[in-house]
Amino acid sequence: xxxxxLTHHISRRFNEDLERVRSKVLAMGxxxxxxxxxxxxxxxxxxxxxxxxxxxxxxQVNNMEVSIDEECxxxxxxxxxxxxxxxVIVAIIKTITDLERIGDEGxxxxxxxxxxATMERPADKYREIKHLGRVVSDMVHxxxxxxxxxxxxxxxxxxxxxxxxxxxxxSIQRQCITFMxxxxxxxxxxxxxxxxxxxLERIGDxxxxxxxxxxxxxxGKDIRHTSLDDVERELRExxxxxxxxxxxxx
Amino acid sequence: xxxxxxxxWLAILRLLGTVVTGVVLGWLFGHVWAGLAAVLALHLxxxxxxxFRLDWWVRHRSYAAPPNLGGSWGEIVAQVMRLHRRKRFxxxxxxxxxxxIQRSTAALPDGVVILNAQREIVWFNRTAxxxxxxxxxxxxxxxxxxxxxxxxxxxxxxxxQYDVPLVIRAKVAPETHLSLQVVPYGEGxxxxxxxxxxxxxxLEAMRKDFVANASHELRSPLxxxxxxxxxxxxxxxLDPELRAPVGEMRRQTERMTSIIRxxxxxxxxxxxxxxxxxxxxxxxxxxxxxxxxxxxxxEHPRDINIRxxxxxxxxxxxxxxxxxxSNLVDNAAKYTPxxxxxxxxxxxxxxxxxxxxxxxxxxxxxxxxxxLTERFYRADPxxxxxTGGSGLGLAIVKHVLQRHAALLExxxxxxxxxxxxxxxxxxxxxxxxxxxxxxx
Numbered sequence: 001x002x003x004x005x006l007t008h009h010i011s012r013r014f015n016e017d018l019e020r021v022r023s024k025v026l027a028m029g030x031x032x033x034x035x036x037x038x039x040x041x042x043x044x045x046x047x048x049x050x051x052x053x054x055x056x057x058x059x060q061v062n063n064m065e066v067s068i069d070e071e072c073x074x075x076x077x078x079x080x081x082x083x084x085x086x087x088v089i090v091a092i093i094k095t096i097t098d099l100e101r102i103g104d105e106g107x108x109x110x111x112x113x114x115x116x117a118t119m120e121r122p123a124d125k126y127r128e129i130k131h132l133g134r135v136v137s138d139m140v141h142x143x144x145x146x147x148x149x150x151x152x153x154x155x156x157x158x159x160x161x162x163x164x165x166x167x168x169x170x171s172i173q174r175q176c177i178t179f180m181x182x183x184x185x186x187x188x189x190x191x192x193x194x195x196x197x198x199x200l201e202r203i204g205d206x207x208x209x210x211x212x213x214x215x216x217x218x219x220g221k222d223i224r225h226t227s228l229d230d231v232e233r234e235l236r237e238x239x240x241x242x243x244x245x246x247x248x249x250x
Numbered sequence: 251x252x253x254x255x256x257x258x259w260l261a262i263l264r265l266l267g268t269v270v271t272g273v274v275l276g277w278l279f280g281h282v283w284a285g286l287a288a289v290l291a292l293h294l295x296x297x298x299x300x301x302f303r304l305d306w307w308v309r310h311r312s313y314a315a316p317p318n319l320g321g322s323w324g325e326i327v328a329q330v331m332r333l334h335r336r337k338r339f340x341x342x343x344x345x346x347x348x349x350x351i352q353r354s355t356a357a358l359p360d361g362v363v364i365l366n367a368q369r370e371i372v373w374f375n376r377t378a379x380x381x382x383x384x385x386x387x388x389x390x391x392x393x394x395x396x397x398x399x400x401x402x403x404x405x406x407x408x409x410x411q412y413d414v415p416l417v418i419r420a421k422v423a424p425e426t427h428l429s430l431q432v433v434p435y436g437e438g439x440x441x442x443x444x445x446x447x448x449x450x451x452x453l454e455a456m457r458k459d460f461v462a463n464a465s466h467e468l469r470s471p472l473x474x475x476x477x478x479x480x481x482x483x484x485x486x487x488l489d490p491e492l493r494a495p496v497g498e499m500r501r502q503t504e505r506m507t508s509i510i511r512x513x514x515x516x517x518x519x520x521x522x523x524x525x526x527x528x529x530x531x532x533x534x535x536x537x538x539x540x541x542x543x544x545x546x547x548x549e550h551p552r553d554i555n556i557r558x559x560x561x562x563x564x565x566x567x568x569x570x571x572x573x574x575x576s577n578l579v580d581n582a583a584k585y586t587p588x589x590x591x592x593x594x595x596x597x598x599x600x601x602x603x604x605x606x607x608x609x610x611x612x613x614x615x616x617x618x619x620x621x622l623t624e625r626f627y628r629a630d631p632x633x634x635x636x637t638g639g640s641g642l643g644l645a646i647v648k649h650v651l652q653r654h655a656a657l658l659e660x661x662x663x664x665x666x667x668x669x670x671x672x673x674x675x676x677x678x679x680x681x682x683x684x685x686x687x688x689x690x
C-alpha cells in the first residue's frame with residue numbers, strides 16, 4: 001500500500017516532507033511518553049532527582065512543538081495540500097498541541113513527585129496512582145501507535161479506554177477525601193496526590209483526542225463531542241466497517 | 251539441433267513445393283503469375299493462422315498442452331515448452347529456498363527485522379513481533395522509528411554507531427529489557443536484531459548490589475578488628491615476639507580497608523552512567539594538593555613537578571576527578587624509586603583538555619597495558635601486593651573518565667617510566683581568565 005501510494009503525488013519531495021513531519025511528531029510522542037513514564041516512576045519510587053529531571057526537560061517538548069508547527073505552516077504555504085494531505089497536516093497540528101499538553105501535565109507530575117518524595121509515603125505506596133499511570137501511559141502509547149499505523153480500530157479502543165480512567169479518577173478522589181477527613185495531617189499530601197491524579201486524567205483525555213484525530217485523518221470525520229457508539233455505528237454504515245487499507249497519502 | 255535443421259529444411263522444401271505447384275497450375279491455366287500469387291497468398295494465410303494459434307496459446311494457456319502446429323512452428327513450440335518447464339522448475343526451487351529461509355529465521359530465538367534504506371519494515375519474524383509489539387502484515391512498510399519511539403532508539407539510529415547494541419525497556423512488558431542492534435548490509439538495507447536481555451540485566455544488577463552490600467557489611471567488623479589491633483600494637487606489655495605479626499596484621503587490615511573503600515567507590519560510580527553534580531574544578535589547585543599528598547608519604551620520589559600550560563578549568567564532579575587523579579599520582583609514586591621524578595601536566599588544545607602524569611619508574615610491559623584497567627589485574631603480582639594497592643585504582647580511574655566522556659591513554663617503556671594521560675573533550679573545558687603559570 002505504502003509504495004504504491006508514493007507515486008500518488010507528482011512531487012516526491014512533498015511526500016518526503018509529509019513523511020518527515022509525521023516521523024517528527026512520532027519522535028516527539030516518544031519523548032513525551034518517556035517523560036510521562038519517568039514522572040510516574042519518580043512518584044511511585046519517591047525519586048526526587050528523577051522528578052526534577054522530568055520537570056527540567058519539558059522545554060524540549062515545547063521546542064519540538066514549535067519546530068513541527070513551523071514545518072506544518074511551511075508545507076501549508078508552499079504546497080497548498082488538499083483533501084487527505086490537508087487532513088494529515090491539520091491532524092498533525094492538533095496532535096502536537098495535545099502532546100505538548102501531555103508534556104506539561106507530565107512536568108507537573110514530575111514536580112509534585114519531587115515534592116512528595118520528601119514527605120512520608122502512604123502505606124499503599126501510591127499503588128492506585130501506579131495503576132492509573134500505567135493505564136494512561138498505555139493509552140498515550142496506543143494512540144501514537146494508531147497514529148503511526150493509521151489504525152482506526154485502535155484509535156476507537158483508546159477513546160473507549162478513557163471511561164475507565166474517569167472511573168478510576170473518581171475512586172481515587174473519593175479515597176483522598178476519606179483520608180483527609182480521617183486525619184487532617186494528610187491533607188497536604190492528599191491535595192498533591194489529587195493534583196497528580198487530575199493531571200493523569202487530563203493526559204487520558206489528550207490521548208483520546210489524538211485517537212480522534214487519527215479517525216479524522218483517515219475518514220475525514222470529526223467525531224469530537226459525539227458519543228462513541230454513535231461514531232462506531234456511523235462509521236460502519238458509511239464505510240462498511242473500517243476498510244482494510246486506509247485512504248491515506250502514505 | 252539436427253532435428254531443428256531438419257525441420258527448417260522441410261519448411262524450405264515445403265515452400266519450394268508450393269511455388270512449383272503454383273507455377274505448374276498457372277501454366278496449365280495460362281496465367282503463370284496469377285497462379286503463383288494465388289498459391290503464395292494461400293501459403294501466407296496458413297502461416298498467419300498458425301501464428302495466431304501460437305500467439306493465443308502463449309498468451310492464454312501456456313500451461314496447457316501445446317497445439318500441434320508441425321514443421322518449424324512445432325519446433326518453436328517445443329522450445330517455448332522447454333523454457334517454460336525450466337523456468338517453472340527454478341521458480342519452484344527458489345520458492346522452496348525462500349520458504350526454508352523464512353521458516354528458519356522465524357524459528358530463531360532472536361527477533362529479526364529487515365529494514366530498507368528508508369528504515370521501513372520489510373519483514374520481521376515472530377520473535378520480533380512479540381518482543382516489539384509489531385503486528386502481522388499491517389506494519390510492513392512503516393518506519394521502524396515510528397513504532398519504536400523510545401528517544402534512545404532514535405538517537406541510536408541517528409548516531410549510526412552500530413557496533414554496540416542498545417539496551418532499552420520494552421513497551422509491551424515494562425520489566426523486560428531488550429538489546430537492539432542494527433547490522434547494515436547490501437545497499438542501504440539494515441537488519442535489526444532484537445534480544446531479550448532481561449536476565450542479563452537482572453544478573454548484572456544483582457552482581458552490583460551484591461558487591462556493594464558485601465563491601466558495606468565487611469566494613470564494620472573490619473573496623474573493630476583494626477581498632478583492637480591498633481591498641482594491641484601500642485601496648486607496651488605486648489610480647490616482643492608478637493610485635494612483628496601484629497604489625498603485619500595491622501598492615502593487612504589497612505589494605506583490606508582500602509580495598510573495601512575502593513570497591514564501594516566503584517559501585518557508587520557504576521550506579522549511573524553520567525555525572526550528576528557538575529561544577530568547574532580548579533585543576534591547578536587540585537594538582538598542588540596531590541603534590542603535597544605525595545610529599546607526605548614516608549618514601550617518595552625526589553622531584554615532583556607540576557606544569558600548568560593552561561588556566562582552563564574542568565567541568566565535572568570534583569570528588570570523582572580528585573580520586574581519579576590521585577590514583578594516577580599514587581601509582582606513579584609507588585612505582586618510582588626515590589631518586590626518580592614525577593611530572594604532572596595540565597594543558598588544553600583544540601581537542602580539549604589533557605592531564606598527564608609521567609614518571610621515571612619501572613615501566614609496564616606492553617602486553618599488560620590493555621588489561622591494566624581491569625579489576626584486580628596485576629602486571630607483577632609479587633611487587634604490587636608488596637606496595638599495598640587495592641588493585642582497583644585504575645578501574646576507578648577508567649569509570650570516572652567514562653562518566654566525564656574522557657579517554658585514558660597509557661604509554662610506557664620498561665625501565666624508563668610511564669605516562670598516563672587523561673583526554674577530556676572540549677565541552678568539559680571552562681576557560682575564564684588567561685594566565686600562564688609555571689610552578690616547579
